[in-house]
Amino acid sequence: MTDNILEMRSITKTFPGVKALSDVSLSVRRGEVHAICGENGAGKSTLMKVLSGVYPHGTYEGEIHFDGRLCEFQGITDSERAGIAIIHQELALVPFLSIAENLFLGNERRGRGGLIDWHRANGEASKLLARVGLDENPTTPIGQLGVGKQQLVEIAKALSKDVKLLILDEPTAALNDTDSEHLLGLLRQLRSEGMTSIMISHKLNEIESIADSTTIIRDGRTIETMDMRADAVTQERIIRGMVGRDLDSRYPERESHPGEEVLRIEDWTVGHPVQDRLVVDGASLSVRAGEVVGIAGLMGAGRTELAMSVFGRSYGRYLGGQLYKRGKPVRARSVQEAIGLGLAYATEDRKKYGLNLIDDIKRNVSAAALGKLSRAGLVNAHEEIRVAEGSKRSMNIKAPTVMALTGKLSGGNQQKVVLSKWIYADPDVLILDEPTRGIDVGAKYEIYTIINRLVAAGKAVIVISSELPELLGICDRIYTLSAGRITGEVPRSEATQESLMALMTREKVLAPAGAATTDPEPAAPPAAVAADRVPNPSQEDPR
Template identity: 75%
Template sequence: MAQPILEMQAITKTFPGVKALQDVSMSVERGEIHAICGENGAGKSTLMKVLSGVHPHGSYEGSILFDGEEVQFGSINDSEAKGIVIIHQELALVPYLSVAENIFLGNERVHRGFIDWNVANSEAAVLLARVGLDELPVTPVGQLGVGKQQLVEIAKALSKQVKLLILDEPTAALNDNDSEHLLGLLRQLKAQGITSIMISHKLNEIAEIADTTTIIRDGRTVETLDMRADEVTQERIIRGMVGRDLGHRFPPHESHVGEEVLRIEDWTVHHPTDPERVVVDRANLTVRAGEIVGLAGLMGAGRTELAMSVFGRSYGSHITGNLYLHGKPIKAATVSEAISHGIAYATEDRKKYGLNLIEDIRSNISAANLAQVSSSGFVNTNEEIRVAEGYRQRMNIKAPTVLALAGKLSGGNQQKVVLSKWLFTDPQVLILDEPTRGIDVGAKYEIYTLINKLADEGKAVLVISSELPELLGICNRIYTLSAGRITGVLPQAQATQENLMELMTKDKDEVR
């Protein structure tokens, strides 16, 4: 049998007060696509940081063999010199530099002491063609979408003569088309002899593309599954990840739907910098007390734009239409006004817009309702801590104290802090934009349970999600959006992925 390209043996990594990895071992065969699964905080990313030298040799116990020899990386430059390249979930590109400049940043094409731009752009063009990206090398990276930026990162890896490519949640922020293109590219790289390790929470993608899957739970290796020989189902992977059967992906829920809370009528939104472009076109939508309503649409359909424009007109220009709360017209021209009317919006990008990552849990939870924890113009720290501690327990936020930094939490716990922040405003309407993006199945189940509880408390909940099974699993009704227009609404009992997709791809001219 051929020698594995990578062997990690008895890796143990300890942070102050936390053992992130304990005796983790894994082996990766040459030329395979190897998936790593586990809940948030299981140690997946930490293990890859050990491998790539982000956590240098000497800061962990155990040994790493690559290409048949033991390696001791002191930095990420050392691992890249051996052909190991890691692409983190948070892309490390400079938006104001060109594609070619980003590809060769730190690895410039120099001739006689000067960068040879002709060579750089020419080589970049070859690499872009190799990853299937039809963009000019001089294009600023900031002008590209996330899917194309991901391809630029892979082109950058290929420029370093990569042998082992590590991708941390590569499709978490991609739409279905971009995800499928990326998975196809990994297959092409495999055919060219390049080995890949992919960390992902998307079990359907793992089942589709992985040759082997290693499951990590609580910092330990649970098992490695041969996806080619074994009959490996998504349920089988989940059982390994969470240590138990999730009898259902979605918690059982009996809805008690009451009177209408929010009504949106003839809502039209124009693009903020291109007023001629209509982003949301005469949308009509209602949400009732105790009801969970879904909003489905392809990337660019206008889902987030609709939600943000309703939430204090925080997106768009030339907004027209009417908002009603309990049948009475309201004005919500600012975020403060929207909050005062009992409307809350949890953003799809929790790290950029939902949280202050360098502040603690306490400060994040109180941020949207400081008046409630203030007296005579000063924040009452003790009251802040009391409130935050209450939410920490209620939402099962896994942190030793509310003084822990939000940026140190796992994705699922960060999402719970975001929800806590908005619940502290005591909203009547809660708009959740991609509430489970980038979190594992166990944490998703907890979030679904929390959403059900909010509905049971009489909240009107609007959920935006790119995952149709998620909407089908938790929503009472589902609206579909295409090119800015509402194209239909289906009750849960009548909705399927097929008829939702048909409505999501409907031409707007077909909508009356």
């Protein structure tokens, strides 16, 4: 008989007007890595919140059996006592506290008189950090660490509580390839030590490499659980289970017919907002109407810094460079000026910078172009609703109404709201920064289809992505960026993952003709952590 550490039986969870889970069952074997897949909104995170006590017993139907006993958790504290720890996609760390303080927050190491024993706390923290492979001083403030290292701190925090089952919700969504591989290696190590893990992920290649079993959830129901080794599971089979149909191609077909040059950036140079260093160093690129141009680079290369500084100088200190719109020099010294010039920027951090999560879909869609809906300073509410409903239909946003709170939507649907906002502003150039981060393959396909519609209408699109297959699948040309410098420009017909990676790890600027480089000198190791991406007030021209 299989030794299951967890059995969730016939779990049903209902919210007002929505059945999020319907008779879902899940069995997890002791000591395995169990993956859970499904489209955004399928119910994966809801199921894990039921398991971890975020949704307490009594708010759902069904039974949870963990480690041989029936459990009725009334909160997270109960599930942690039983040995279950969950790490959410939005990390729950306090940036101004040290690593040790975060590790033992609410579980402080006390000495005589009830005072915190800092020597003991820092000593135990060092051992936990060593266990997860993180070489950091436990007194270092969390805010000084990159996202990858913060993820490891969260795992160390879970290990400090004698965890038996570790739940990770999209653990590698915001990580680069190096940090992702390190985290997956840690999960393999924990598995060898007898730890059981549940991983929610949209990255099918990672699931193939690490999962022992995979459960697919679609529309709040369990579709199937597969043994990844015995069943010889392929990515295509997982996709078919997730979306309910075959995807003949991950990327929709598109014929490329670029027109006139819409935007050109020449010798663009930007300084870090605080430190005395360059984040963008003499970058030059162009994009034409009806064209998708990609920007590839390792974390810390300056991709987001370049995009934000071009978009109204919303990042860093402008030090030089010129923008040309249809061949004429222009200035975009503020976000308002950038929008007026026909530029739009969909940020990589949709929750923090792209959306107002406590407002409804309607208000978010109209936010960037209220002037089109207002007269004498008053917004036409009926027209605002009509526009939002049109976006909801055309973008296939899954929500009850346009009055629904944006923060309640799945990641894929939130991304569609971001795109709806900028599409309504009717830009000539749309810069998309990690447009498919943290969303499932079905939603990704829809985003790619939307991009194709935009370029078919004559828009110019720039896509920044950490996923090289994505850039190769949707772009006409790809620029590579390293240490703030453009190191290459390659047409899609000549680009491969290997050739792009070679250019992404060089620092010497190459002639932008798409030809292969002959520069034999390797670049210095890329920064592991991107610069702090905190927008600062736009700077005036020094000229």
